[in-house]
Amino acid sequence: MEPVIERISVKTNVLNANQQTALANRELFHKEGLLVMNLMSAPGAGKTTLLEATICALQGKLRVAVIEGDLQTDLDAQRIEALGVRAFQITTGTVCHLDARMISRALESFPISDLDLLVIENVGNLICPSSFDLGESLRVVVCSVAEGPEKPKKYPVMFNKADLVLINKVDLAEPSGADLQELMNNVAEVSPNATILALSARTGEGMPPWINWLQYAVDSHASSSRMLNVSL
Amino acid sequence: MHEIAIAESIVQIAEEKARSQNARSVRVVKLRLGTFTTIVAEALQFAFEIAQQGTSCSEAQLEIEIVPMIVRCVVCEESSEPVRGICLICGQCGFPLQIVSGEELQIDYIEVD
Numbered sequence A: 001m002e003p004v005i006e007r008i009s010v011k012t013n014v015l016n017a018n019q020q021t022a023l024a025n026r027e028l029f030h031k032e033g034l035l036v037m038n039l040m041s042a043p044g045a046g047k048t049t050l051l052e053a054t055i056c057a058l059q060g061k062l063r064v065a066v067i068e069g070d071l072q073t074d075l076d077a078q079r080i081e082a083l084g085v086r087a088f089q090i091t092t093g094t095v096c097h098l099d100a101r102m103i104s105r106a107l108e109s110f111p112i113s114d115l116d117l118l119v120i121e122n123v124g125n126l127i128c129p130s131s132f133d134l135g136e137s138l139r140v141v142v143c144s145v146a147e148g149p150e151k152p153k154k155y156p157v158m159f160n161k162a163d164l165v166l167i168n169k170v171d172l173a174e175p176s177g178a179d180l181q182e183l184m185n186n187v188a189e190v191s192p193n194a195t196i197l198a199l200s201a202r203t204g205e206g207m208p209p210w211i212n213w214l215q216y217a218v219d220s221h222a223s224s225s226r227m228l229n230v231s232l
Numbered sequence B: 001m002h003e004i005a006i007a008e009s010i011v012q013i014a015e016e017k018a019r020s021q022n023a024r025s026v027r028v029v030k031l032r033l034g035t036f037t038t039i040v041a042e043a044l045q046f047a048f049e050i051a052q053q054g055t056s057c058s059e060a061q062l063e064i065e066i067v068p069m070i071v072r073c074v075v076c077e078e079s080s081e082p083v084r085g086i087c088l089i090c091g092q093c094g095f096p097l098q099i100v101s102g103e104e105l106q107i108d109y110i111e112v113d
């Protein structure tokens, strides 16, 4: 006898489980009233260097902590801790991205109640991290001038989901002959709603607008969290 | 290789659904996959063959329907399928385009016995 085959409608997003955990993370972040940023880029675009410069610029202004995601080593967390800022290293082993559950597990032993800003530096990768919501409120993508102007066109999904795109290493634009304007145009074409800023985490050129943007994002997030918590 | 994580989620969702319907095994998993995702269909098929082993999906075929990317301008209401170097600014009026489809990563249905 032939077995009876039955079709069952599912209509479920494959990333549903991650999205549920991300939602719980986001609710917790809102309750604690802190802004959480998911910082993404290709390997070596300068995320940790940018964080070092940002932490120095924010000293005495905002209370910051960092969660670092890498395949191996806690070198990036060490660089952050060297500045007197609390850092937690997640090593993913072979997994090429952070997911919401890794963050919720980290939060079991990483206090966040005394913070204004939590930055999550994702694994250096322009592909996989874009699919995994961590519960962040801000997505920032770093792209260095040295990577060539066509990166946004090659990895449009990552750039499209960004709230802010930071063009880093502008100090290299002239010596390397890279076309900064073409890179900015390409970012605007794949991510027309994102803010675009250009800077050098090494020389400090272009840092003030970024710091102002961040300060403004933290302030407006804090007031909207306060309103949300009152109404809950 | 996030296709591995994706394939594991697909198997997990299909297994749960089959169990809730008291089905014996899953024969087909039908997936809708947009072109504006980071998932490569061939890599996903390969990852699925690994993820399905030892589960109630071990005999299942993964059928992937590719959903093209469609964008639409909210101002001039023009819809189009972006070509090559994706540009999400309307060529007519310069406004940001909305993504209508192409971001799907959804299990449509399963077939069980």
Ligand SMILES: Nc1nc2c(ncn2[C@@H]2O[C@H](COP(=O)(O)OP(=O)(O)OP(=O)(O)O)[C@@H](O)[C@H]2O)c(=O)[nH]1
Binding pocket: A041, A042, A043, A044, A045, A046, A047, A048, A049, A050, A076, A123, A124, A125, A168, A169, A170, A171, A172, A199, A200, A201, A202, A203
């Ligand atoms: N010239 C120049 N070099 C930079 C700049 N920012 C970072 N670098 C250099 O780029 C290299 C990589 O920087 P990191 O900050 O470690 O990059 P990352 O994105 O954190 O790297 P992963 O975490 O491994 O993905 C280091 O040698 C930095 O000194 C910059 O603005 N200008």
Ligand SMILES: [Mg+2]
Binding pocket: A047, A048, A049, A076, A121
């Ligand atoms: Mg780093």
Ligand SMILES: [Zn+2]
Binding pocket: B073, B074, B075, B076, B077, B078, B090, B091, B092, B093, B094, B095
């Ligand atoms: Zn238009």
